[in-house]
Amino acid sequence: MPSGSPRPKTSAGGVEIELVFVEPLPHAYECPVCQQALRYPVQFDKCAHHCCSNCLPQLIKEHGAKCPVDGKPIDRDQVYVDKNLQKTIQQLQVKCTFHENGCKWTGQLKEVPSHIPECENADMVCSKGCGVIYQRKDHEKHSVEDCLKRVVICEHCEKEIKKHYLDSHYKACPRFPLTAVEDRQLPAKVQRGQSRACLYGDGKVRGKHMSLFVGLLKGDYDVLLSWPFSHRVTFTLLDQCQDPAGRHNITYTVKPNTTKENRPFLGRPTSERNASFGAQKFCELGLLEKLDYVRDDVMFIKVQVDTEDMTPL
Numbered sequence: 001m002p003s004g005s006p007r008p009k010t011s012a013g014g015v016e017i018e019l020v021f022v023e024p025l026p027h028a029y030e031c032p033v034c035q036q037a038l039r040y041p042v043q044f045d046k047c048a049h050h051c052c053s054n055c056l057p058q059l060i061k062e063h064g065a066k067c068p069v070d071g072k073p074i075d076r077d078q079v080y081v082d083k084n085l086q087k088t089i090q091q092l093q094v095k096c097t098f099h100e101n102g103c104k105w106t107g108q109l110k111e112v113p114s115h116i117p118e119c120e121n122a123d124m125v126c127s128k129g130c131g132v133i134y135q136r137k138d139h140e141k142h143s144v145e146d147c148l149k150r151v152v153i154c155e156h157c158e159k160e161i162k163k164h165y166l167d168s169h170y171k172a173c174p175r176f177p178l179t180a181v182e183d184r185q186l187p188a189k190v191q192r193g194q195s196r197a198c199l200y201g202d203g204k205v206r207g208k209h210m211s212l213f214v215g216l217l218k219g220d221y222d223v224l225l226s227w228p229f230s231h232r233v234t235f236t237l238l239d240q241c242q243d244p245a246g247r248h249n250i251t252y253t254v255k256p257n258t259t260k261e262n263r264p265f266l267g268r269p270t271s272e273r274n275a276s277f278g279a280q281k282f283c284e285l286g287l288l289e290k291l292d293y294v295r296d297d298v299m300f301i302k303v304q305v306d307t308e309d310m311t312p313l
Contacts, residue, residue: 017116022093022106029089032068033059037092037109041085045078050085098122101135130164173199192217194273195235195303205281210237210288212252213278214303218269228258228266232306235279237299240292248291252279 019037031038033055040053049069051059056079059065065074090110096103097112101121116122120137128149134142143150148164154173161169195214202211212235233254239247254277256266265277293299 017097017112019109019112020095020097020099022095025092029085029092031055038085038089041082041089042079043082043085044072044074045080046075047072050082053081096121098135192219193303193305195278195301196276197301200285202280208285209281210283210285211278211280212282212301212303213276215276216266216269216274218272222268225268227268228256228263230256230258230266232256233278234302234304234306235282236302236304237283237293238302240295240300242292250283250287250293252282254278 021037025037028050029038030036031041031052032049033051036052038050038052041050042053042056043050044067047067047070049067051068059068060074060076065076066072067074090108092109093106094109094112096105096115096119098119098121099105101123103119103121105115105119107115120135122136123133124136124139126132126134126142126147126149128143128147130147130149132142132147134146148162150163151160152163152166153159154161154166154169156170157173159169159173193214193216195212198206198211198213201207201209202213205211214233216229233256235252235254237250239249241247256262256277258266262277264275267274288294288299
């Protein structure tokens with residue numbers, strides 16, 4: 001092909017792909033109109049030159065029914081489909097379009113449309129719209145692990161969210177834990193617990209109240225402790241007013257009811273963590289906007305366990 005000419009192309013699955021011939025494409029097999037390898041070539045009877053059948057209408061329109069090679073007039077009634085030339089071109093040896101991606105396949109031109117849809121090195125554009133191009137062999141990994149528009153499950157509320165929206169979702173997730181996890185073992189005297197906050201409420205109070213909960217964790221000293229858990233738990237939302245005298249903390253104390261029905265919450269843990277208990281109606285959401293409970297998107301919640309009535313070990 002002449003220097004600077006576009007690389008030959010063909011169609012596979014409705015998508016045009018570049019052709020890479022094992023040997024340089026003979027000039028006689030190149031369409032003078034589109035400068036690609038001839039596809040379904042037609043021959044001009046008077047001069048024996050060719051063009052693609054799809055290029056013939058354009059040729060007649062732009063060149064005034066003249067051969068673009070030698071300028072001889074073209075008689076529409078003397079243009080013939082050259083099946084032998086089509087067969088010859090289709091038997092030319094080509095490399096895979098994606099040989100630079102590592103594909104070692106070579107075969108006849110006519111085999112390209114069946115190879116490309118199966119080529120493990122073929123470039124694919126993410127169908128979910130994230131814009132990433134990857135090789136077919138990496139499709140599952142991209143779809144499951146890498147795609148920013150894949151659907152994931154929020155670990156807190158179990159809602160389906162697109163991955164790139166997950167950080168934004170966390171800011172409004174009604175079950176996102178806003179308090180730090182207390183995972184510190186006190187010296188063989190108290191049960192371990194984990195606290196969590198549901199900023200927009202839990203269950204029936206969702207959207208009306210903020211909810212706070214604590215769950216008992218399994219610990220190394222559980223065998224030495226008294227069960228069921230019966231100690232008062234106090235939640236305190238700290239007012240961040242800069243003037244200490246103007247602070248109005250919100251406090252809620254839970255006194256566990258050690259009935260048999262509450263054993264899943266207060267009994268000795270048999271799994272990593274018991275079901276949570278606490279203050280479902282800790283405070284109305286409207287209160288959070290009135291004072292300085294939230295400053296710079298941060299709130300402070302203190303969780304205290306009354307240990308005064310614990311039996312010494």
